Amino acid sequence: MPWNRIKVPIKSGRFLLQGDEAVADGAFCAGMRFYAGYPITPASEIITRVQDRFEESNEGVYFQGEDEIASIAACIGASWTGTKAMTATSGPGFDLMVENLGYAIFTETPMVIVDVQRAGPSTGQAARPSQGDYHQVRYATHGDYEIIVLSPWSCQELFEFGVRAFNLSERYRVPTIVLTDEAIAHLREPVEIPEEIDVFDREHDPEAPPFSFDEVDASPMPLLGDGKALLVTGSTHTEWGKRVTQDPEVHRKIVKHLIGKISNHISDIFETHEEFIEDADFVIASYGISARSGFEAMNRLRKKRIKIGFFRLKVIWPIWEKYIIQRFSNVKKVFVPEMNMGHLSSELKRILNCEIIPVTELGTNVILPEEIVKVVEENL
Amino acid sequence: MERLEVRYAGTGGQGIILLGVLTAEAVTRAGKYATQGSYYGAQVRGGITSADVVLGKEWISFPYVEKSDILVAFTSESLDYYVNSAKNGSLIIIDETTMVLQDEDELRSRYKFFKVPFTRVCYERFNSGFLLNIVAFGYILRHLKRFCSKEDAIEALKSNVPPKYIELELEAFNIGLSL
Numbered sequence: 001m002p003w004n005r006i007k008v009p010i011k012s013g014r015f016l017l018q019g020d021e022a023v024a025d026g027a028f029c030a031g032m033r034f035y036a037g038y039p040i041t042p043a044s045e046i047i048t049r050v051q052d053r054f055e056e057s058n059e060g061v062y063f064q065g066e067d068e069i070a071s072i073a074a075c076i077g078a079s080w081t082g083t084k085a086m087t088a089t090s091g092p093g094f095d096l097m098v099e100n101l102g103y104a105i106f107t108e109t110p111m112v113i114v115d116v117q118r119a120g121p122s123t124g125q126a127a128r129p130s131q132g133d134y135h136q137v138r139y140a141t142h143g144d145y146e147i148i149v150l151s152p153w154s155c156q157e158l159f160e161f162g163v164r165a166f167n168l169s170e171r172y173r174v175p176t177i178v179l180t181d182e183a184i185a186h187l188r189e190p191v192e193i194p195e196e197i198d199v200f201d202r203e204h205d206p207e208a209p210p211f212s213f214d215e216v217d218a219s220p221m222p223l224l225g226d227g228k229a230l231l232v233t234g235s236t237h238t239e240w241g242k243r244v245t246q247d248p249e250v251h252r253k254i255v256k257h258l259i260g261k262i263s264n265h266i267s268d269i270f271e272t273h274e275e276f277i278e279d280a281d282f283v284i285a286s287y288g289i290s291a292r293s294g295f296e297a298m299n300r301l302r303k304k305r306i307k308i309g310f311f312r313l314k315v316i317w318p319i320w321e322k323y324i325i326q327r328f329s330n331v332k333k334v335f336v337p338e339m340n341m342g343h344l345s346s347e348l349k350r351i352l353n354c355e356i357i358p359v360t361e362l363g364t365n366v367i368l369p370e371e372i373v374k375v376v377e378e379n380l
Numbered sequence: 381m382e383r384l385e386v387r388y389a390g391t392g393g394q395g396i397i398l399l400g401v402l403t404a405e406a407v408t409r410a411g412k413y414a415t416q417g418s419y420y421g422a423q424v425r426g427g428i429t430s431a432d433v434v435l436g437k438e439w440i441s442f443p444y445v446e447k448s449d450i451l452v453a454f455t456s457e458s459l460d461y462y463v464n465s466a467k468n469g470s471l472i473i474i475d476e477t478t479m480v481l482q483d484e485d486e487l488r489s490r491y492k493f494f495k496v497p498f499t500r501v502c503y504e505r506f507n508s509g510f511l512l513n514i515v516a517f518g519y520i521l522r523h524l525k526r527f528c529s530k531e532d533a534i535e536a537l538k539s540n541v542p543p544k545y546i547e548l549e550l551e552a553f554n555i556g557l558s559l
Binding site: 188 | 401404405408413414415417418420421440441442443444446
């Protein structure tokens with residue numbers, strides 16, 4: 001069976017961990033045994049933690065690429081040998097990875113990318129947080145596709161999402177991104193490492209065609225080293241990987257597969273954290289570090305007897321529109337704190353008919369709860 | 381919910397972030413909750429550096445300092461930068477050896493204000509300021525009694541410094557305790 005309950009290969013218990021260390025540990029526990037990356041603030045601590053884990057366990061291969069392009073390419077190669085592979089970077093490095101991210105999506109290569117957001121565009125401010133990559137991780141590469149992006153709000157979730165990202169990636173044969181930010185990745189807080197975790201390992205079938213036109217499910221995966229010729233290409237291809245560059249029907253089928261294998265399982269993938277939504281006139285909706293501010297703001301506003309709820313996206317892509325419409329059916333106004341010009345706000349404006357009020361911060365300071373309280377009180 | 385917001389502020393190279401980590405680690409070891417965040421520039425030395433530590437008995441929603449209950453400043457520049465985010469009447473501790481203040485009377489009127497000779501005692505014993513942060517760690521414990529014990533702090537110290545320096549570090553820690 002692809003699902004297995006395993007004992008974690010590190011010491012379980014409660015430890016003070018930095019976010020970057022927690023996501024590296026989560027990935028290691030999920031079975032990540034190949035890491036390629038190029039150091040970049042604020043993601044560099046992930047590399048050093050992975051090195052430590054590989055060295056102390058005498059398992060795994062670490063490779064510092066000459067840049068981010070080489071690093072993600074190495075991960076794709078490693079994944080096709082059946083090894084769980086990960087890279088981590090920040091916005092400037094993610095920019096460089098985009099071409100090969102498209103290749104990984106089209107070749108249905110499981111792998112995990114951690115994007116620790118810092119202020120941009122370009123080099124920006126290396127050690128200051130931002131949430132400006134919200135749409136980049138979804139739409140960076142060209143063409144039609146679905147991708148999975150998780151958004152943790154704590155060091156605990158960085159550990160858990162390190163595991164879950166691999167489970168989703170292996171299950172749906174899609175690169176999966178953990179989108180965090182400097183404010184969480186450099187934060188330290190207590191993390192509970194459980195004794196056991198549930199891990200999904202991809203379905204491996206040496207006889208199966210490497211690709212599929214199935215509109216509902218991902219297909220089993222043969223591997224390099226199985227002893228058969230394996231065609232893997234970024235061009236449009238048949239189920240057996242043969243390049244087909246002028247047939248509209250093949251292209252139509254394969255893109256429908258890339259989208260369908262994820263969109264048909266959105267109820268399994270999409271995950272939220274909700275408080276007091278049932279009777280709320282107002283809701284604070286957010287993700288990542290800004291959701292921590294939003295949660296505290298909600299607590300303070302409820303003490304003042306304001307009927308406000310809290311809605312946090314733990315998975316930001318794919319976004320389950322039907323579910324959101326249903327959950328917000330009685331809500332009058334939604335306040336959306338985020339460290340950008342209003343990315344989630346624009347999504348919610350597209351999906352919902354009620355009033356959406358962005359609470360934005362571009363100055364690289366984490367939004368303070370009191371700032372959200374003030375905006376809510378001014379707009380009741 | 382009980383919440384204590386501590387901010388250490390100084391300049392790059394003084395060990396400010398390690399001081400924050402040690403505080404959070406001691407409190408975590410005591411079974412309580414601590415979050416620790418940092419602010420620093422791209423340079424290794426210089427610039428304003430600060431470490432936020434928020435302490436609680438259980439999970440902490442907003443993990444950074446909003447208005448500090450305790451501000452420990454090791455440079456005049458960092459004090460100026462952070463003094464306005466200290467709560468009125470809160471505790472402000474500064475290094476009296478290195479900091480020259482223009483407005484000490486005003487600080488005394490608005491805050492519980494203490495001057496501690498962190499750097500001087502470091503030089504007297506070690507002929508160097510490099511254990512400034514550990515002396516400060518020992519000193520600050522008297523204000524964190526609700527969250528951790530001296531033993532928790534020593535365990536935190538042992539797990540965060542190289543074993544070959546531990547005797548020296550413990551000596552600096554004890555100097556801080558006795559100040």
